[in-house]
Amino acid sequence: MNGNGPSKLVDPLEDPLPGVGTYEDFNTIDWVREKSKDRDRHREITNKSRQSTVALLHSVSDAFSGWLLMLLVGLMSGALAGGIDIAAHWLTDMKGGVCLIGFWFNHEHCCWKSNEATFQDRDRCPQWQSWAELITGTSEGAFAYIVNYLMYIFWALLFSFLAVTLVRAFAPYACGSGIPEIKTILSGFIIRGYLGKWTLIIKTITLVLAVSSGLSLGKEGPLVHVACCCANILCHLFTKYRKNEAKRREVLSAAAAVGVSVAFGAPIGGVLFSLEEVSYYFPLKTLWRSFFAALVAAFTLRSINPFGNSRLVLFYVEFHAPWHLVELAPFVLLGIFGGLWGALFIRANIAWCRRRKTTRLGHYPVIEVLVVAALTALLAYPNSYTRMSGAELISELFNDCSLLDSSQLCGYKQVTDRPAGAGLYTALWQLALALVFKMMITVITFGMKVPSGLFIPSMLAYYNHDSFIFKGWCSPGADCITPGLYAMVGAAACLGGVTRMTVSLVVIMFELTGGLEYIVPLMAATMTSKWVADAFGREGIYEAHIRLNGYPFLEPKEEFEHSSLTVDVMRPKRSDPALAVLTQEGMTVGQVEALVESTHYSGFPVVVSQESQRLVGFVLRRDLLISIDNARKRQEGVVSASQVVFTEHAPSVAADAPPPLRLRGIMDLSPFTVTDHTPMDITVDIFRKLGLRQCLVTHNGRLLGIITKKDILKHMAQIANRDPDSILFN
């Protein structure tokens, strides 16, 4: 009870058994303990550093290992992102034709190598041959068109088949966008292998294949996953991060920022994305390190220069035309449209995914992917806007027309008085069709068993829409409005509706354009979009997928609104048998084992006595089993009749009794408690802020029950009229 005695006993560094203090798969970590463990480790290093120079160096290297790790994560993610971009570009072009100089050149590179291209048509050169030319010798006529069409479909099917097969064979975790799972992992859940090396390798390869196959998916979500895999693997180089789940999650938060940074070339936006969207525990130190890693990654990517323009970003835009206050009305309209689309998309996608989970559809993932890929290719090829890759289309729509521009969308600019040319109308029709098509196919694609991102498809959908709208405005001629701006605002609104991002979205868009001028339109649209979408359902696509999968994720943004008390949520319920507790002395090893085996709880409170129910501590099931098992093997005389003792001083036992088993070392002497009268909103707040996985409930100083994260989630599901058993795992 007084200062010095117990502090020795609770020292967590005192010969811990292997396994004690670790977690099982699909379990939730205890943030408070993990952070406390790290502080203990840090304290030890600091204390030692005063003793010798070696220890001092160790202490310094320990302090800088975080920065070194960030540097490595940034370099590796940037390099991987660059590789993915180059490979995807090459494979996408391969769907259209092949380079005669060497098949490993993409279209642009091939023509650039040939040295014959003029500035006017730099994407046409004899060295690059479409499949029709190669096979039939001509690129004209219906037959050539059909040959090209078929080859396009063939490659799309091949790529998607490879992608889905690789995922299924080697790394089932590599499918999907990964962001819902990463959010869950960052909130403290353990999914072993989700960020492992196989997932990394397979995800990188299949992402390239999936993007090249022409499926309506983006690489942003998967890039976040890839960056997190890199971070997780690199964590193994540093004891500090390998052994501590909380510290590792700090690194993963930074890696999420890195992923967005390389996807968009927006380091600040990436950091805010991580802060706003995916992270759970994000101390200021992490903010600064994330920013560093995001910058390193962005510059690594730039030096690889996958887009050949030494720009950081995928679709760099530079227009500085001012916008007028009147234009806020259409921007808000775009926001409303974006919000509606977002709400609709989430509903449709979740309904489709649920169908996939519950019906026989889910048994044939390969066939599903092939059918969707075939359908996509079949419908996409005839329309030049859906045929080109997402990034190309976006950059075409983003940019204002210049005189050199050969795009059909700029048809109206080629004559001086600028009447809308026939080409423009065709283009707009095609865009409208592309919009409808992309919208529908994306609903089905997102959630398939291939790596799939959401950003670009959502943005695409909207770009098209905008371009369609601006027709009515600009056909009278003159620079009345900037179509590219509308495309951008529409994209933001649409993405905002789907993901419910706010600040990070605006900042990413701001970094894409590099001008403060357009923040207000972007903000107006994003804000409207979020409000409109929230009116139809408060959760974004990632939260919806988390719920669909039943992950134990306690949303930090949502307030707990119901007026229940902790006593209503805790276990045991009124009709249940009493709480399973251990007493601090008087129980035998056999009794303890029987208790543990007869229940499935992951931990047991320790009380002074069954009568008083005064709480002493808390023991985790896993630690208890490991310790008893170990004691039975190693420790002389520990048998089923041995007493289990949690007190500070061993009680006096009869001379002939077996020696007691002292387990105070594995007991948590500072379990969290709340009273039964605590309003649930406060309890939920405590769970969220401290990252607890369980909390004991007391009444007037007596132990009454226990409340876990899962209990809270089940209670919340019940309140929202959902099935409480949809919450899986612990």
Added chain:
Amino acid sequence: MNGNGPSKLVDPLEDPLPGVGTYEDFNTIDWVREKSKDRDRHREITNKSRQSTVALLHSVSDAFSGWLLMLLVGLMSGALAGGIDIAAHWLTDMKGGVCLIGFWFNHEHCCWKSNEATFQDRDRCPQWQSWAELITGTSEGAFAYIVNYLMYIFWALLFSFLAVTLVRAFAPYACGSGIPEIKTILSGFIIRGYLGKWTLIIKTITLVLAVSSGLSLGKEGPLVHVACCCANILCHLFTKYRKNEAKRREVLSAAAAVGVSVAFGAPIGGVLFSLEEVSYYFPLKTLWRSFFAALVAAFTLRSINPFGNSRLVLFYVEFHAPWHLVELAPFVLLGIFGGLWGALFIRANIAWCRRRKTTRLGHYPVIEVLVVAALTALLAYPNSYTRMSGAELISELFNDCSLLDSSQLCGYKQVTDRPAGAGLYTALWQLALALVFKMMITVITFGMKVPSGLFIPSMLAYYNHDSFIFKGWCSPGADCITPGLYAMVGAAACLGGVTRMTVSLVVIMFELTGGLEYIVPLMAATMTSKWVADAFGREGIYEAHIRLNGYPFLEPKEEFEHSSLTVDVMRPKRSDPALAVLTQEGMTVGQVEALVESTHYSGFPVVVSQESQRLVGFVLRRDLLISIDNARKRQEGVVSASQVVFTEHAPSVAADAPPPLRLRGIMDLSPFTVTDHTPMDITVDIFRKLGLRQCLVTHNGRLLGIITKKDILKHMAQIANRDPDSILFN
């Protein structure tokens, strides 16, 4: 004990007595309770909204009141900042001369009005007369110089005298930068009047005077204070924010972002500044709203257009010259210099402020200000770089030379082969002197009894230094490096060393230049600067001032490193008398009053009985006194002999006994508890994350003691070998 009974009893909305649940001045709020109170309020409104249309409208208006408030804060702060800029510009020019067309025109405006100025010398026109011209009729010669000199000093003295007198007479809280106090307030402390209307009015006026007087101070900190005052005053328009200290602090966090946004024209940087530097509780909702308010303010300021260039920012820079990898070395050197300067500045400034507090110097604030103002003016006038205002100097140093530039610094550019002209050497000498002078005078100025900011002086100091450095590089000729970039990086390093800001600083600088290109140099310098400065002492200038003033501020960034247990820190200490507790029944009103009067604790635990020490709840002293007082006045038969009852059901009393006083309503039924074995780092974490002001300590289910925020701060001071009694207030 079961669901329904107690929930009625703890309903905080059930006829609360006026005063119950409020706080006294210089006390710390309880974040958990405040937020819980707001959730109760929100729940009530939501429930009612289902009943009638009026209630529904009320609910909608309640939901949008936050946004409306943000809009108002943005508009008001933007307008005030614009007014301050215009007024300060006018008064600063007045130190040099007067406009003959009307004394209310500033120099530039005057010449612009006169229509005679050519492009070449737009700042010279007959309508603007220096004081010498006006008085002696000539602007040439030593006599005229002396007249101008004396008038300069006269105005400086007048302005500073007015500033210090106004502050002393009407609003003592208006002095200083205000950021340390705002940090403390945001962490949950109450300082009544610190953000009141008088402070706002006086701070606005005196800020203009102080800046115009030429004192070495900036307006950034005070602008944050002004914005927070606006927010606090506007909060009174909305019940939701007026009545809830936690909600109001959300608004104040946003206002801090607004302040930086208008000071630099950097809305994103402002939000990150608020997040990183000043805020304590910053939920994501606040992030988004802060961003909105910061944007509104920035655009309001722009539409007022105080700088006459329709730019958002004080010193807009546009240069896009690339930097070379080799240049990272000088950038890191700048960072080291910045860090050293930061550490030195903090030490010197704190030493000076402590001297002011402890010696007789503090008794003569007016004389101190006048002496410093006179000294500043006396020394500043002969040097043209110190004579001009901070903002002017910065923009001169920031910008690259163009052919039209008449600045002496650009002397070397006016001949084709670019040898360094004589003018350049003079300029560099003057700059070097200005650097030394500014550095010394700022140490004394910051902390005087006038509104004073730190940003610009710190930045200034460094700009000068840089310009001095680049001399060696660029005199050989050619565009080898960009001097403006060096100035900017140096400024960032210097500010980083003083304030220890990181991300927000880089982002502010990024917004000033609008180019991603320079993020890496800025980051390198800021990072180095922070590391170097941290090596000399971990706290920034604001934290140092918080500690100097003894505010109860629990730094959220710093980890608690010591290995003490809660039992070592809690009260009562081993030698102290036992903890003062109330029992849930059996005490009379008289006994309770005697206990309250004999102690000075701000709250008392309620236990089942003195013997069992089983905890039931916690009662605040203030609530207890108000309730007993009220009961004695209003309630029939409550006398000193009446029993005080905290139980759910009133005990049976003898027929002749006075009726019992039931006080369960004011008891907190869910006090926070930790066990005595909880390591202090966990306890500190709980205090920080949940924003507690006290926590009860138990041992094996029995109440053992209490630990407050002040106890923790005192303990931390003790560990750091500082005087624990330097922590004032509760």
